[in-house]
Amino acid sequence: RKEVEQDPGPFNVPEGATVAFNCTYSNSASQSFFWYRQDCRKEPKLLMSVYSSGNEDGRFTAQLNRASQYISLLIRDSKLSDSATYLCVVKIGGSYIPTFGRGTSLIVHP
Amino acid sequence: NAGVTQTPKFQVLKTGQSMTLQCAQDMNHNSMYWYRQDPGMGLRLIYYSASEGTTDKGEVPNGYNVSRLNKREFSLRLESAAPSQTSVYFCASSERESYGAHGYTFGSGTRLTVV
Numbered sequence: 001r002k003e004v005e006q007d008p009g010p011f012n013v014p015e016g017a018t019v020a021f022n023c024t025y026s027n028s029a030s031q032s033f034f035w036y037r038q039d040c041r042k043e044p045k046l047l048m049s050v051y052s053s054g055n056e057d058g059r060f061t062a063q064l065n066r067a068s069q070y071i072s073l074l075i076r077d078s079k080l081s082d083s084a085t086y087l088c089v090v091k092i093g094g095s096y097i098p099t100f101g102r103g104t105s106l107i108v109h110p
Numbered sequence: 111n112a113g114v115t116q117t118p119k120f121q122v123l124k125t126g127q128s129m130t131l132q133c134a135q136d137m138n139h140n141s142m143y144w145y146r147q148d149p150g151m152g153l154r155l156i157y158y159s160a161s162e163g164t165t166d167k168g169e170v171p172n173g174y175n176v177s178r179l180n181k182r183e184f185s186l187r188l189e190s191a192a193p194s195q196t197s198v199y200f201c202a203s204s205e206r207e208s209y210g211a212h213g214y215t216f217g218s219g220t221r222l223t224v225v
Contacts, residue, residue, distance in 0.1 A: 034213055034214075036213075042218070042219075043200055043216035043217060043218050043219050044153070044200075044214075044216050045216070046213035046214070046215075049213065087152075087153075089214070096141050096158060096160045096204075097155060097158060097168070098214060100152055100153040101152065102150070102151070102152035103152060
């Protein structure tokens, strides 16, 4: 089983739709969680950190479920500009090394 | 702030040639990383440096060497390039932390082709 698993997609949704991605992780010692966004031929950029209580940033909501070992990203009112690959990142407490998922591709169409 | 700066942005090498990819960060981060990204493979860690003066192997270190020149700079060297090293290379940095939600800042990448 991979340490961090994501559905590669692509998720193809119309503008205005709500879309959700999940990411599962295998190591229960994981303590830090992030969602990154990567545009085509660009570097990954931090979208948001994921806190135990869940957190929201505008149209984006991230949740953590420690019992089932997954994190989720919900995007409401999708925009064309949301088209990108979304990477899940997990880090074990005390480790310097983050583990990246392979990413989920989102395509938002008119 | 420039963040993480990588040079060069593009490079074509012949098999057997050597080159060094340069990376510098101006955020006073302790930890620095080199990744390669290939289609369908995601980001794979080549080497990392937890702090100035230390370097460690990642998932795919074979064929590469690194130098943490100082706190700001972390270079990646290909001694004898092979076509299998054709990839996009990203440098990243982060603060040193045991807990918390600090992220990783990436450079814009180097697209390397080995022919």
